[in-house]
Amino acid sequence: MTASDALVLPGSPVPLRRLRAEESPYPGVLCAGEPPVICVDDDDLPAVLWNVAADGHLLAPVDAVRTADGTAALIPACRARLDSGAATTPGRAITVAISIVRAAHEAGPLGHDAGTWWVDAGGRPVLALGSGIGWREDAAEILAGMAETHPGALERVLTRIAAGIADASLVRRHADEWEDALFAAAEPEPLADLPPGESATTDTAPRRATAVRREHTVSPAVSTVGAMLARLVDADIARRTTEAVSKACEAVLGSRRRTPRREPEEVDGPRRRRGPLLAAIAVIGVVVTLGLVWPDPDTASDAAAPVASAPPVVMTPVPSDTTSAPPPAPEMSALESGARAAIGLLAQCSAGDAEACAAVREDPTQPLPEGLVVSGREPTTIAVLDEYGGVAVVRADGAGFTSQAVVLVQADERWLVRDVYDLADQP
Template sequence: MDPLSLEVPPALRELTTAEAPFAGVLRGGATPAVWVGAEDFGTSPAWAAGGTEHILAPLDSAGTPDGSCVILPHCPVTLDEVVRHGAPSDGALVTVAISALRGAAEADRLGAETGRWWVTAEGRPVLALTGALAWRHDTVALLREAVARRTPDSGAAVLDAALERAAAAIEEPRRLRRETEEIESALFAAAEPEPLPTDRQGTPAGPPERTRAGAAQTRPTGFATTVRDLLGRLVDVGVAHRVATALGAVASAARRPRRPDRARPEPRPRRRRVVLVAGAAATAVILGGALWPSGEAESPAAADAPGSEAPVTPPRSPSMSAPPQTAEASPVTDQRPVKRDSGPEDIVTAARGLIAEIGSCSDDACRSRLWEDPSAPAALPSAGGDYAIEVVDEYGGAAAVKIVGAERTQVLVMVRVQEKWLAREVYDLADQP
């Protein structure tokens, strides 16, 4: 049986090789990641890097209408930037040195000679086996420069000596194999490892473990994605996108307060079957609500399932409460109710502020201040009256929000540039009959 072709997550921004190890598209989802063309990644020895901890390796692969892609962790900054242009703590330097030792050993096993160190959004150093730089020379130089930049104090000598030993071992592969464990012990004794600081750091994945056990790879999956795929096969891509987006927003809001560790073992086949059966059952219920005609009639899900919460028919906000139905009721009572704002407060506030500015903008000068591309502004009719903001996805310098109006819903994609949010793109989520 052919594998399921799941819908591609929304694009947040395109990345060049100046911004990421491989050029690709940063896409949202439960775990935002970079989608890179398989052909562009094919020349890297990282194809054989499965099971490594400190080599940048694919989280997954996917088939898209444009061809096959590999899905890589997002690496917003290079390790050079963190070490040479920041002030990393002792714990962060221990993380750098431990990762350098282990990454060097893994690269040697793969026979890789070129590459560059990057830092994932979780603050974990990884060696990207790409480009023309000699990773061994750069790694040794980086560790020794870190020692040279440190301010001498009473406790610095122990860590400085361990960092120098790490650099010397990486410089000589035989010594690396022989002395790594001893050097790691000295590093751990000098300071507790910490995640590296990055401008777009997400939830820290944690410092290097003292053991060498391989960590489980994170795979970007989700119930909303499964439902979207099943709906798309059964009915229509527009319906699938509408329902799955609503589910994804609810799941994302539920996830944010807890910030759980996403790393977990691969699900067993039996569990996979159970999840798919549950997804199919849920699809049947959601499908009825998504396809039921809007207007005076109530959906069967709302009538027959008391206590259930259907994303397609949200509760009415107190501020939008309608007068009792009468024979002379206004057409306004047939409009779709508006939800309350949902999502991180700072993103909601930023979106409302940007929307208000766009609404009062009427000349090129203000458009240049509000839009990433002033030549392609878009209207926001969904914000013409009462509306709600729902944060669909937010990741560092980019966010996607739904503008839910009484009769129309749009998605606004925003990017943060020099401490200011700009509008990048607006598109409609058309209602289905």
């Protein structure tokens, strides 16, 4: 699979460039997106990762796509290997340590001893199973390294976890206890210091697992009601109904918890169980009725518009100035300017200029490309497709030529050409 033929279905992410071994835990092609993803051949991923939650602490596929060679997985892109140097503050040490504990707990039953620790493009510490050598030993080393730089209570907690993280049975028994001790030692902080131009897509500081579970716990009965309504009414009405039912049930159950307990013989068992359900049904009726008559936002704004015509606006003609200059062209960015300069040098290199070759090519041993970038004609447009940690991809277009993607690497305040490939016309 190459960068140019990695994805073949319309709507698939735009392939940018093939990643080197030190840039990704698995061989693959970096694809544009927010956040960016990596297209990895299905055979290069452990099969068990397809059963892993994508929002956990194991690096897992977020989607699957068809390629020229079969099926590939899309996994979150990674920006750096995880090591103890990421823990520049106690709060970041907590974030790294909790992520390691949770990933070790998730990976324990999966039977993979090989793996490496990474920070994904969103700033989340993750474990990539199946790559590298031993993830347990690496985890102990990272935790011990953080303990050395954070003396006191945090040092003691990290040292204790480092001593047990390689033992799956100890992780199972003490994961919750370790988390509590970490949360007690310091407040978690997101991993900052993202490369220029990047920003964290989510708040990557971990929260207590119990709080997360409470937020995501929905009654099975309420979920069933939501699924039924989605088939009968508008999706937004179904969502509002489900939320209202959930709140109604919580309110009823909350009032029951606040009411003094009566003796068993004073309460009718079936009636007690029907209380929250009847309240939920009542809310469903009200919300569905309101939803059916709820005005459409566009219709409502049309109805609210005044019917009386506004008085005519008198416009004073302005004399035209035939000598005025046309509006200035948009200013070119530093990257676009550098890309044009690099493409110009590449054309000179193709024409036999040895100095231009030395000045613009990252690897002079690679064969020269063909097409627009070496034709000597300046591209009509240069569009930035992606810029990712000192590596950029631009699209060059010119009349009579196939559009080309140019992969550039920044070095000493100039851009070197790493790769050039044709871009297939998008359907």
